[in-house]
Amino acid sequence: MPVNGRDPAEGPLLFLPELLLEVASSLKLRAPTEAGLAELPPSELEVLRLISIFPGCGISFLTEQTKMRQANTSSTVRSLVQRGLVTKEPGEHDRRAVRLTPTPQASRDLELLRRVWLDRLLRAFEAANMSEGSRIELLRTLTAVRDGLRPRESGP
Numbered sequence: 001m002p003v004n005g006r007d008p009a010e011g012p013l014l015f016l017p018e019l020l021l022e023v024a025s026s027l028k029l030r031a032p033t034e035a036g037l038a039e040l041p042p043s044e045l046e047v048l049r050l051i052s053i054f055p056g057c058g059i060s061f062l063t064e065q066t067k068m069r070q071a072n073t074s075s076t077v078r079s080l081v082q083r084g085l086v087t088k089e090p091g092e093h094d095r096r097a098v099r100l101t102p103t104p105q106a107s108r109d110l111e112l113l114r115r116v117w118l119d120r121l122l123r124a125f126e127a128a129n130m131s132e133g134s135r136i137e138l139l140r141t142l143t144a145v146r147d148g149l150r151p152r153e154s155g156p
Contacts, residue, residue: 027117035112038083043068045113047076048085048102052110055101058091062100064151085109 032039040048043066050065051057063073077100080086085106091097102110125135 027120031113031116031120035109035116037109037112041076043072043076044080044083047073048080048106049110051080051086051100052102052107056099058097058099080106 028042028045032045046066047062050062054061059070059073059077062068062077063070066073068076077086077088081088085103087101087103088098089101091099130138
């Protein structure tokens, strides 16, 4: 029975979302400079990450995924194109639409970033004395949680 609008069973989980956001923020903080890359604003890093996961996606897909305004998404993409990290091609069926793909430089940069993020996590796992089995279970669990949070029609 809820007390003060809260279910007592959620008590230990109440701050879990904030904990996950703090972990994600700690991973991203200063990661580009640690990887020897130019500093990218968080919005550009997120858009670039999505384009690398979904090559060929368009502005509408990115706008939906990032929850940015379409004008801001377009501006972010324009900046990534100017930096030489993304290419724009006309859509196959609608020439006004664009297909976005990461450049080879962007792929190399993201690989370096992923290595920095992984190194940070591995150090944290070691500090927490996490076994290999616990690490694999964490990966499975977080993958399932991510998939459960994604909209069902997710895709470019």
